Amino acid sequence: MSRDRAAEIAATGVTVDVGEATTRYLLYGLLPSWFVPGLADWVMHRRTRIEDTAGTKESLIHSLMMAEVGVPIALTLRYEVNPLMLSVQLGGAAVHEATALWDVRTAVRSEREVRPVEQHIHSFLESLPFGALAALMCLHADQVKSLVRGGRGDPDAWRLVPRRPPLSRGYLAGIAAAIGTCVLLPYGEELLRCVRTGLRKKPGGNQKSVEEKGR
Numbered sequence: 001m002s003r004d005r006a007a008e009i010a011a012t013g014v015t016v017d018v019g020e021a022t023t024r025y026l027l028y029g030l031l032p033s034w035f036v037p038g039l040a041d042w043v044m045h046r047r048t049r050i051e052d053t054a055g056t057k058e059s060l061i062h063s064l065m066m067a068e069v070g071v072p073i074a075l076t077l078r079y080e081v082n083p084l085m086l087s088v089q090l091g092g093a094a095v096h097e098a099t100a101l102w103d104v105r106t107a108v109r110s111e112r113e114v115r116p117v118e119q120h121i122h123s124f125l126e127s128l129p130f131g132a133l134a135a136l137m138c139l140h141a142d143q144v145k146s147l148v149r150g151g152r153g154d155p156d157a158w159r160l161v162p163r164r165p166p167l168s169r170g171y172l173a174g175i176a177a178a179i180g181t182c183v184l185l186p187y188g189e190e191l192l193r194c195v196r197t198g199l200r201k202k203p204g205g206n207q208k209s210v211e212e213k214g215r
Contacts, residue, residue: 053112
């Protein structure tokens with residue numbers, strides 16, 4: 001930016017609170033956009049007929065991955081960031097990455113085709129948690145330092161402290177609705193579909209229907 005332009009902005013008296021802008025980006029940008037690749041991934045699983053290939057095992061891994069990310073997010077929306085919360089977030093991100101590797105290995109070893117588009121979707125699902133965590137750690141550098149020191153001198157370092165001020169009920173309700181619509185419903189449907197198909201494939205699974213047809 002040129003000096004003249006910088007001087008012009010300074011003369012207007014308009015300043016940007018970087019912390020507030022980053023927080024808004026996390027709450028109203030990154031978090032809601034997270035649902036898009038998640039829903040797209042479910043579409044890819046459906047197109048490649050996960051129920052007939054990797055089946056229930058891979059679908060359960062997907063549920064595990066959502067829990068590994070969902071629990072830290074839910075806690076962060078309700079409680080202040082401190083060494084305890086950072087430990088939960090860092091642990092969740094690390095475990096999620098390991099589970100993602102297990103997920104891809106399971107899919108590749110099955111008959112399900114993991115297409116390039118799905119692999120690209122996975123890149124978003126893996127990078128978004130690290131992007132969110134990096135921004136959060138920048139916002140709370142003091143708590144990162146406290147974590148490195150083991151929370152010494154901070155009586156609230158290892159306890160859940162409610163957010164002050166709390167997020168609005170409207171925002172929390174909107175996020176809950178998005179989770180239900182874009183995560184719980186589609187992936188619940190996927191798991192149910194895999195379980196049903198798995199039961200039909202078991203020996204004798206179609207015996208009842210065969211007997212009924214012969215009557």
